[in-house]
Amino acid sequence: MAPIPKGSTIAVTGSAGFIGGWVVKKLLDKGYRVRACVRDVDDEKKTSFLKAMPGYATRRLTLHTADLDSPGCFDNIFQGCQGVAHLSHVSTYDDESYVSGVCDHIIESVNKSGSVNRVVVTSSIAAVISEQDIQELVRRPVLFEGRYPDEQNPKRTAARGQGYSIGKMIAERAFADAAEQSGRWDAITCCPGDNVGPILSPHHKTRGPWQHHIETMLLGEYTQNVVGAYRAWYTVDVRDVAEAHIRMLEQDGLENGQRFIAWSTETRDVEDICASIDRLLPELGFAGATLVDPLPDSIKAREAEFRAVWNGCELRNDRIKGALGMDFRSLDVSIRDCVESLLTIGSVTPVLRPGCSIQA
Secondary structure (H helix, E strand, O other): OOOOOOOOOOEOOOOOOOOHHHHHHHHHOOOOOOEEOOOOOOOOOHHHHHHHOHHHOOOEEEEEEOOOOOOOOOOOHHHHOOEEEEEOOOOOOOOOOHHHHHHHHHHHHHHHHHHOOOEEOOOOOOHHEEEEEEEOOHHEEEEEOOOOOOOOOOOOOOOHOOOHHHHHHHEEEHHHHHHHHOOOOOOEEEEEEEOOOOOOOHHHOOHHHHHHHHHHHOEEEOOOOOOOOOOOEEEEEEHHHHHHHHHHHHHHOOOOOEEEEEEEEEOOOOOOHHHHHHHOOOHHHHHOEEEEEOOHHHHHHOOOHHHHHOOOEEOOOOHHHHOOOOOOHHHHHHHHHHHHHHHOOOOOOEEEOOOOOOOO
């Protein structure tokens, strides 16, 4: 299928979110018209930052209430759009039939539109690397677009913590299969890594694990890892993820069902992330934070094993760099900008060394 025309109209689901907000902002910066889909337009806590964007005053950016759980909620919104960036999370990833049903009614709205010719579906590296048996990462340690979790493992269930990964794979396949059947539009998948970078709204500091993890560091106490398995952070700047989504909409030569991992391939252990704050922003006077470890004893006993397995993996981003010409910010830039936005936008009050204070 053809890429979207420059300056055309794009619908963005999940626009109030961390990644979604950046996709909206970057689309506007590039001259597109944007229909931002949120669960509740009147929820000022989550939508005021969108309404403050310049395009909102001229109606180049419009906001639309769309509850994912309501079939048909996107019918009118998608009409006249040339592209859709689908970033919304479903209400739960623990019910596979529910996830499939949500995909089906979004796809139906795409088909009804008569105008959409490309959909970018936001998946996750969880749909690449999340394994029930960690030894599968030893057997297949190269992390790239062609890698999928071991779906034959009978213990790979939502009840055992695999619901998110399973749900993302359901969505990837549902959209690609529907696009092929339609023959009129195509679906491209983006699998972002661990998103780090500046927040655009106060609610973003708790609406994503990685920036929230940095917030807890600033407050003086943090945990080993949000994934609960002693994995290093496999990072990407949220602004680069947003840029990747837009390039996937714009790029000629892409094929339906193509899958791209968006990450820098730069990794860092959580304790090094915390130490980076003072290294990158010595003027702040950050006092440091205490590392706590609330993980179960069964996980603690395998810490050395988990660290060795994850550190033995090889991260690749050849495909996205070659096909889309992507370049990725360094993690240092992402951490610095995340911290500064948490202080200025998120109103986080960090623990500081004696004699230091936040500049008014």
